[in-house]
Amino acid sequence: MSRARSMIAVVLLSVGVLLLGACGTLRAGTGGAGTGVRGAPAASESPRWQTFAPFRVTAARLAADHRTLSVDAEVPGNGKKCARDVKAVVTDASDRTVWVQVTFSALTGGPARNDCRKTMTATARVRLPSPLGHRELATDTHTVFTADGADPPDLRLCGELGCHPAPTGCTAASYEQAVMALDVPTHTSRGEEHCDGKWLVFSVSSRMGPACAPGEGPGCGASIGARWFFRAQTSGWTPIARTTKGGCGDVHRLEPEFPTALCTGLSPLRQPD
Structure with a gap:
């Protein structure tokens, strides 16, 4: 201060x-x-x-x-x-x-x-x-x-997303609000989203290792990621599961109602060596 x-x-x-x-x-x-x-x-x-x-x-x-x-x-x-x-x-x-x-x-x-x-x-x-x-x-x-x-x-x-940010829905504004609900670094990037208005899944990745451009040296451009699953609530998207595995197995163990159509084709997330 x-x-x-x-x-x-x-x-x-x-x-x-x-x-x-x-x-x-x-x-x-x-x-x-x-x-x-x-x-x-x-x-x-x-x-x-x-x-x-x-x-x-x-x-x-x-x-x-x-x-x-x-x-x-x-x-x-x-x-x-x-x-x-x-x-x-x-x-x-x-x-x-x-x-x-x-x-x-x-x-x-x-x-x-x-x-x-x-x-x-x-x-x-x-x-x-x-x-x-x-x-x-x-x-x-x-x-x-x-x-x-x-x-x-x-x-x-009003906040960074305006006075009336979309709490849920398949919109970029609602996805940004969902990221804010996660315990992840500030400069986390979001991957491809799968959404039907009630359920949402996307991956996030955070840079790690030395501060250098990809390909400049060992560890340059390395990132660590996870896939998050959400349920729509009145207050916004609520995270319900986190995994690095593909498919629906992990989320269905915690929330059997999560739509198979949104997770069955998900590939495992590659982790840094």
């Missing part, structure tokens, strides 16, 4: 947070010819207040009228000497999404303030044009909230 906060301090002091320009959101110092955005001011320049995006948006809440929105954001420092004018503005809306932009003002140029090396949570409020309903609330590219499945007044922070 200390390393992360040190990085945040360095980013702030070098004005590496996002600068909001008339042409969109840019990183300070990256403005080229014609963008109208200058680089970070030199340390010798007089301090001035400029507008930035927060480090991250951490939470969102809706009042009982379903229109008054409160957004928590992580900003620099210790009070208004480090960050002020925290604002939330509705920038666009559609039948599926409401986009809200969160900004704050911070001093740039001049000597750095030690008490601004830390971060704090600031809250901005805005009234939506209409009740959020089942629409998603997007506060930046990666931070999206929804009222569906949330515990009011809090909105629910």
